[in-house]
Amino acid sequence: MKPSTLDQKVKDHYQQQKLSAHKIQHLMEMQSLQSEKDETRSWRQRWEKQRRLSIAALFMICILGGIVFSTPSPFDSLQTRISKEIAMNHNKHYEVDFVSNSFSQLNAKMHKLDFNLAFPKKLLNSGYKVLGARYCSIQGGIASQVKLQNSLGKTVTLYITQLTKELKPLDSFLQQHDKVTINTWKENELFFGLAETP
Protein backbone atom coordinates (compact mmCIF):
# COMPACT_ATOMS: atom_id res chain seq x y z
CA MET A 1 0.00 0.00 0.00
CA LYS A 2 1.51 3.30 -1.11
CA PRO A 3 1.52 5.68 1.82
CA SER A 4 -0.85 8.53 1.15
CA THR A 5 -0.56 12.10 2.45
CA LEU A 6 -3.33 11.37 4.90
CA ASP A 7 -1.47 8.32 6.13
CA GLN A 8 1.67 10.39 6.61
CA LYS A 9 -0.28 13.02 8.53
CA VAL A 10 -1.78 10.38 10.76
CA LYS A 11 1.63 8.85 11.28
CA ASP A 12 3.19 12.20 12.12
CA HIS A 13 0.30 12.96 14.41
CA TYR A 14 0.87 9.85 16.48
CA GLN A 15 4.68 9.95 16.28
CA GLN A 16 4.78 13.27 18.07
CA GLN A 17 2.81 11.85 20.98
CA LYS A 18 5.25 10.92 23.70
CA LEU A 19 5.15 10.26 27.37
CA SER A 20 6.59 12.96 29.60
CA ALA A 21 10.08 12.42 30.96
CA HIS A 22 8.57 12.21 34.44
CA LYS A 23 6.17 9.44 33.38
CA ILE A 24 8.94 7.50 31.63
CA GLN A 25 11.08 7.76 34.76
CA HIS A 26 8.16 6.56 36.88
CA LEU A 27 7.60 3.50 34.66
CA MET A 28 11.34 2.77 34.59
CA GLU A 29 11.43 2.90 38.38
CA MET A 30 8.58 0.41 38.48
CA GLN A 31 10.68 -1.90 36.33
CA SER A 32 13.68 -1.55 38.65
CA LEU A 33 11.49 -2.11 41.69
CA GLN A 34 9.98 -5.23 40.12
CA SER A 35 13.46 -6.53 39.29
CA GLU A 36 14.50 -6.08 42.91
CA LYS A 37 11.33 -7.82 44.07
CA ASP A 38 11.97 -10.68 41.65
CA GLU A 39 15.53 -10.97 42.92
CA THR A 40 14.37 -10.98 46.55
CA ARG A 41 11.61 -13.45 45.74
CA SER A 42 14.03 -15.68 43.91
CA TRP A 43 16.47 -15.54 46.85
CA ARG A 44 13.63 -16.29 49.30
CA GLN A 45 12.41 -19.19 47.19
CA ARG A 46 15.91 -20.66 47.07
CA TRP A 47 16.34 -20.18 50.82
CA GLU A 48 12.92 -21.68 51.53
CA LYS A 49 13.69 -24.68 49.30
CA GLN A 50 16.99 -25.27 51.07
CA ARG A 51 15.31 -24.92 54.46
CA ARG A 52 12.66 -27.49 53.52
CA LEU A 53 15.27 -29.86 52.19
CA SER A 54 17.29 -29.49 55.40
CA ILE A 55 14.23 -30.19 57.54
CA ALA A 56 13.34 -33.22 55.40
CA ALA A 57 16.92 -34.51 55.63
CA LEU A 58 16.97 -34.02 59.40
CA PHE A 59 13.61 -35.76 59.69
CA MET A 60 14.90 -38.69 57.67
CA ILE A 61 18.04 -38.89 59.80
CA CYS A 62 15.89 -38.91 62.97
CA ILE A 63 13.67 -41.69 61.59
CA LEU A 64 16.62 -43.77 60.44
CA GLY A 65 18.42 -43.12 63.73
CA GLY A 66 15.33 -44.17 65.64
CA ILE A 67 15.04 -47.37 63.64
CA VAL A 68 18.73 -48.14 64.03
CA PHE A 69 18.83 -47.53 67.76
CA SER A 70 15.48 -49.13 68.59
CA THR A 71 16.18 -52.43 66.87
CA PRO A 72 18.86 -54.83 68.02
CA SER A 73 21.70 -54.68 65.61
CA PRO A 74 22.77 -58.01 64.09
CA PHE A 75 26.33 -56.83 64.72
CA ASP A 76 25.78 -56.52 68.48
CA SER A 77 27.51 -59.16 70.55
CA LEU A 78 25.38 -61.86 72.16
CA GLN A 79 26.03 -60.29 75.55
CA THR A 80 24.71 -56.93 74.36
CA ARG A 81 21.67 -58.48 72.72
CA ILE A 82 20.79 -60.37 75.90
CA SER A 83 21.35 -57.27 78.05
CA LYS A 84 19.11 -55.14 75.78
CA GLU A 85 16.37 -57.80 75.83
CA ILE A 86 16.47 -58.07 79.61
CA ALA A 87 16.48 -54.28 80.04
CA MET A 88 13.50 -53.94 77.70
CA ASN A 89 11.53 -56.62 79.58
CA HIS A 90 12.47 -55.12 82.94
CA ASN A 91 11.28 -51.65 81.91
CA LYS A 92 7.85 -52.99 80.96
CA HIS A 93 7.16 -53.66 84.65
CA TYR A 94 4.73 -56.49 83.97
CA GLU A 95 2.83 -57.91 86.92
CA VAL A 96 3.67 -61.49 87.91
CA ASP A 97 1.29 -64.20 86.67
CA PHE A 98 2.19 -66.68 89.40
CA VAL A 99 2.26 -65.29 92.93
CA SER A 100 4.43 -67.32 95.23
CA ASN A 101 7.22 -66.86 97.77
CA SER A 102 9.12 -70.04 96.95
CA PHE A 103 10.81 -71.49 93.92
CA SER A 104 9.40 -74.95 94.58
CA GLN A 105 5.85 -73.59 94.33
CA LEU A 106 6.75 -71.68 91.16
CA ASN A 107 8.17 -74.88 89.63
CA ALA A 108 4.85 -76.60 90.37
CA LYS A 109 2.85 -73.84 88.75
CA MET A 110 5.05 -73.02 85.77
CA HIS A 111 4.85 -76.38 84.03
CA LYS A 112 5.63 -74.98 80.59
CA LEU A 113 9.25 -74.50 81.62
CA ASP A 114 11.56 -77.25 80.39
CA PHE A 115 13.92 -76.71 83.31
CA ASN A 116 13.60 -76.39 87.09
CA LEU A 117 13.84 -72.97 88.67
CA ALA A 118 16.40 -72.68 91.43
CA PHE A 119 17.41 -69.84 93.68
CA PRO A 120 20.97 -68.91 92.58
CA LYS A 121 23.72 -69.46 95.08
CA LYS A 122 25.09 -66.05 94.22
CA LEU A 123 22.05 -64.40 95.81
CA LEU A 124 21.62 -66.65 98.81
CA ASN A 125 22.98 -64.11 101.25
CA SER A 126 21.52 -61.05 99.53
CA GLY A 127 18.32 -61.08 101.57
CA TYR A 128 16.00 -61.23 98.51
CA LYS A 129 12.58 -62.78 98.94
CA VAL A 130 10.46 -64.16 96.09
CA LEU A 131 7.25 -62.28 95.11
CA GLY A 132 6.21 -64.29 92.07
CA ALA A 133 7.04 -64.99 88.44
CA ARG A 134 5.83 -64.98 84.84
CA TYR A 135 6.90 -66.53 81.57
CA CYS A 136 9.17 -64.66 79.20
CA SER A 137 11.81 -65.45 76.62
CA ILE A 138 15.52 -64.81 76.18
CA GLN A 139 16.98 -65.05 72.68
CA GLY A 140 14.01 -67.11 71.52
CA GLY A 141 14.16 -69.64 74.36
CA ILE A 142 11.53 -69.91 77.09
CA ALA A 143 12.53 -68.25 80.34
CA SER A 144 11.14 -67.17 83.68
CA GLN A 145 11.02 -63.63 84.97
CA VAL A 146 11.08 -63.80 88.76
CA LYS A 147 10.31 -60.74 90.84
CA LEU A 148 12.45 -60.39 93.99
CA GLN A 149 12.39 -57.87 96.80
CA ASN A 150 15.19 -56.96 99.17
CA SER A 151 14.92 -56.01 102.84
CA LEU A 152 14.57 -52.32 101.93
CA GLY A 153 11.53 -53.05 99.75
CA LYS A 154 13.37 -52.51 96.46
CA THR A 155 12.28 -54.93 93.73
CA VAL A 156 14.58 -56.44 91.11
CA THR A 157 13.92 -58.93 88.31
CA LEU A 158 15.74 -62.20 87.94
CA TYR A 159 15.70 -63.86 84.52
CA ILE A 160 16.32 -67.58 84.41
CA THR A 161 16.63 -69.78 81.35
CA GLN A 162 18.25 -73.02 80.39
CA LEU A 163 21.94 -72.87 79.59
CA THR A 164 21.72 -73.62 75.90
CA LYS A 165 24.59 -74.37 73.57
CA GLU A 166 24.48 -70.75 72.46
CA LEU A 167 24.70 -69.36 76.00
CA LYS A 168 27.29 -71.76 77.34
CA PRO A 169 30.37 -69.98 75.97
CA LEU A 170 29.33 -66.69 77.62
CA ASP A 171 31.31 -65.44 80.58
CA SER A 172 29.68 -63.46 83.37
CA PHE A 173 29.19 -59.84 82.43
CA LEU A 174 27.82 -56.58 83.70
CA GLN A 175 26.17 -54.11 81.34
CA GLN A 176 23.87 -51.13 81.49
CA HIS A 177 21.07 -50.30 79.04
CA ASP A 178 18.29 -47.75 79.36
CA LYS A 179 19.28 -47.03 82.97
CA VAL A 180 18.97 -50.73 83.82
CA THR A 181 21.98 -52.55 85.24
CA ILE A 182 22.15 -56.16 84.05
CA ASN A 183 24.35 -58.70 85.78
CA THR A 184 24.55 -62.19 84.23
CA TRP A 185 26.16 -65.43 85.27
CA LYS A 186 25.84 -69.24 84.94
CA GLU A 187 25.04 -71.82 87.60
CA ASN A 188 24.22 -75.53 87.23
CA GLU A 189 23.02 -75.55 83.61
CA LEU A 190 21.02 -72.37 84.18
CA PHE A 191 21.61 -68.90 82.87
CA PHE A 192 20.77 -66.02 85.24
CA GLY A 193 20.31 -62.35 84.56
CA LEU A 194 19.59 -59.86 87.34
CA ALA A 195 18.09 -56.53 86.30
CA GLU A 196 17.78 -53.56 88.59
CA THR A 197 17.29 -49.85 88.31
CA PRO A 198 18.92 -47.32 90.62
Place this chain on the structure above:
Amino acid sequence: MTQEITELLNSGYRYANSLTHHSAKAEDILQDAWVAVLHADGPKTKAYLFSAIRSRFINQYRRDQLVPIIPIDEMDNDHAAYDEKYFDHLEYAQLEKALESLRSLEREALFLAVVEGYTAEEISKLTDQPRGSVLSLLHRAKKKLRTHLTNLDKEALA
Protein backbone atom coordinates in the same frame (compact mmCIF):
# COMPACT_ATOMS: atom_id res chain seq x y z
CA MET B 1 18.46 -0.81 26.93
CA THR B 2 16.98 2.34 28.48
CA GLN B 3 16.44 3.83 25.01
CA GLU B 4 14.72 0.64 23.85
CA ILE B 5 12.41 0.62 26.87
CA THR B 6 11.64 4.31 26.40
CA GLU B 7 10.72 3.67 22.77
CA LEU B 8 8.63 0.65 23.77
CA LEU B 9 6.74 2.68 26.39
CA ASN B 10 6.12 5.50 23.92
CA SER B 11 4.81 3.02 21.34
CA GLY B 12 2.54 1.54 24.01
CA TYR B 13 1.34 5.01 24.91
CA ARG B 14 0.54 5.84 21.27
CA TYR B 15 -1.30 2.58 20.86
CA ALA B 16 -3.29 3.18 24.06
CA ASN B 17 -4.01 6.67 22.77
CA SER B 18 -5.31 5.27 19.49
CA LEU B 19 -7.75 3.16 21.48
CA THR B 20 -8.86 5.72 24.03
CA HIS B 21 -8.17 9.00 22.23
CA HIS B 22 -7.59 10.37 25.69
CA SER B 23 -4.05 10.98 26.93
CA ALA B 24 -4.73 10.50 30.66
CA LYS B 25 -6.68 7.29 30.06
CA ALA B 26 -3.95 6.10 27.70
CA GLU B 27 -1.34 6.67 30.41
CA ASP B 28 -3.44 4.76 32.94
CA ILE B 29 -3.95 1.80 30.63
CA LEU B 30 -0.28 1.78 29.69
CA GLN B 31 0.74 1.78 33.35
CA ASP B 32 -1.65 -1.09 34.18
CA ALA B 33 -0.37 -3.09 31.21
CA TRP B 34 3.26 -2.33 32.07
CA VAL B 35 2.74 -3.51 35.66
CA ALA B 36 1.18 -6.71 34.33
CA VAL B 37 4.09 -7.30 31.94
CA LEU B 38 6.62 -6.75 34.72
CA HIS B 39 4.71 -8.87 37.20
CA ALA B 40 4.41 -11.76 34.73
CA ASP B 41 8.07 -11.31 33.82
CA GLY B 42 6.86 -11.33 30.23
CA PRO B 43 8.93 -10.34 27.19
CA LYS B 44 9.49 -6.60 26.83
CA THR B 45 8.25 -6.61 23.25
CA LYS B 46 5.79 -4.42 21.42
CA ALA B 47 3.47 -7.33 20.61
CA TYR B 48 3.27 -8.45 24.24
CA LEU B 49 2.75 -4.93 25.58
CA PHE B 50 0.13 -4.11 22.92
CA SER B 51 -1.74 -7.29 23.77
CA ALA B 52 -1.75 -6.36 27.47
CA ILE B 53 -2.93 -2.84 26.64
CA ARG B 54 -5.68 -4.10 24.40
CA SER B 55 -7.06 -6.57 26.94
CA ARG B 56 -7.12 -3.81 29.56
CA PHE B 57 -8.86 -1.45 27.20
CA ILE B 58 -11.52 -4.04 26.38
CA ASN B 59 -12.03 -4.79 30.07
CA GLN B 60 -12.53 -1.14 30.82
CA TYR B 61 -14.73 -0.10 27.96
CA ARG B 62 -16.54 -3.34 27.21
CA ARG B 63 -17.05 -4.73 23.77
CA ASP B 64 -20.46 -3.17 23.21
CA GLN B 65 -18.85 0.28 23.12
CA LEU B 66 -16.61 -0.76 20.29
CA VAL B 67 -17.47 -0.10 16.68
CA PRO B 68 -19.70 -2.72 15.01
CA ILE B 69 -18.05 -4.77 12.32
CA ILE B 70 -19.36 -4.30 8.78
CA PRO B 71 -18.66 -7.02 6.19
CA ILE B 72 -16.14 -6.09 3.54
CA ASP B 73 -18.56 -6.61 0.62
CA GLU B 74 -20.74 -3.78 1.93
CA MET B 75 -17.94 -1.28 1.54
CA ASP B 76 -17.59 1.17 -1.29
CA ASN B 77 -14.29 1.87 -2.98
CA ASP B 78 -14.57 5.50 -3.88
CA HIS B 79 -11.76 6.85 -1.70
CA ALA B 80 -9.57 7.40 -4.75
CA ALA B 81 -11.80 10.35 -5.60
CA TYR B 82 -10.29 12.31 -2.74
CA ASP B 83 -7.35 14.49 -3.51
CA GLU B 84 -4.57 13.50 -1.12
CA LYS B 85 -2.85 16.87 -1.54
CA TYR B 86 -5.86 18.42 0.06
CA PHE B 87 -4.56 17.29 3.41
CA ASP B 88 -1.06 18.74 3.04
CA HIS B 89 -1.80 21.73 5.21
CA LEU B 90 -3.89 19.92 7.70
CA GLU B 91 -3.65 21.33 11.16
CA TYR B 92 -2.90 19.11 14.09
CA ALA B 93 -6.09 20.16 15.88
CA GLN B 94 -8.22 19.32 12.87
CA LEU B 95 -6.73 15.85 12.62
CA GLU B 96 -7.16 15.38 16.33
CA LYS B 97 -10.84 16.24 16.03
CA ALA B 98 -11.24 14.03 12.98
CA LEU B 99 -9.64 11.09 14.78
CA GLU B 100 -12.00 11.66 17.68
CA SER B 101 -14.91 11.01 15.33
CA LEU B 102 -13.64 7.48 14.69
CA ARG B 103 -14.63 4.52 16.80
CA SER B 104 -11.98 2.88 18.94
CA LEU B 105 -11.53 -0.15 16.72
CA GLU B 106 -11.24 2.04 13.62
CA ARG B 107 -8.57 4.22 15.23
CA GLU B 108 -6.77 1.12 16.46
CA ALA B 109 -6.70 -0.48 12.99
CA LEU B 110 -5.58 2.79 11.44
CA PHE B 111 -2.82 3.24 14.02
CA LEU B 112 -1.52 -0.30 13.67
CA ALA B 113 -1.49 -0.09 9.87
CA VAL B 114 -0.27 3.44 9.30
CA VAL B 115 1.94 4.17 12.32
CA GLU B 116 3.23 0.72 13.27
CA GLY B 117 3.23 -0.58 9.68
CA TYR B 118 1.46 -3.86 10.43
CA THR B 119 -0.20 -5.73 7.60
CA ALA B 120 -3.89 -6.59 7.71
CA GLU B 121 -2.93 -10.16 8.47
CA GLU B 122 -0.77 -9.09 11.42
CA ILE B 123 -3.48 -6.78 12.75
CA SER B 124 -5.96 -9.61 12.38
CA LYS B 125 -3.79 -11.83 14.58
CA LEU B 126 -3.03 -9.14 17.14
CA THR B 127 -6.64 -8.06 17.56
CA ASP B 128 -8.16 -11.51 17.10
CA GLN B 129 -10.43 -10.45 14.25
CA PRO B 130 -10.93 -11.79 10.71
CA ARG B 131 -8.69 -10.17 8.10
CA GLY B 132 -11.76 -8.96 6.20
CA SER B 133 -12.98 -7.12 9.26
CA VAL B 134 -9.61 -5.42 9.66
CA LEU B 135 -9.67 -4.26 6.03
CA SER B 136 -13.20 -3.04 6.54
CA LEU B 137 -12.18 -1.09 9.63
CA LEU B 138 -9.25 0.48 7.81
CA HIS B 139 -11.35 1.51 4.87
CA ARG B 140 -14.09 3.00 7.01
CA ALA B 141 -11.58 4.81 9.20
CA LYS B 142 -9.91 6.51 6.25
CA LYS B 143 -13.20 7.35 4.61
CA LYS B 144 -14.54 8.86 7.80
CA LEU B 145 -11.37 10.87 8.30
CA ARG B 146 -11.50 12.31 4.80
CA THR B 147 -15.18 13.16 5.07
CA HIS B 148 -14.75 14.73 8.45
CA LEU B 149 -11.75 16.76 7.40
CA THR B 150 -13.47 17.97 4.22
CA ASN B 151 -16.46 19.13 6.23
CA LEU B 152 -14.23 20.88 8.72
CA ASP B 153 -12.46 22.70 5.94
CA LYS B 154 -15.76 23.75 4.31
CA GLU B 155 -16.97 25.08 7.67
CA ALA B 156 -13.75 27.05 8.02
CA LEU B 157 -14.14 28.61 4.55
CA ALA B 158 -17.77 29.49 5.18
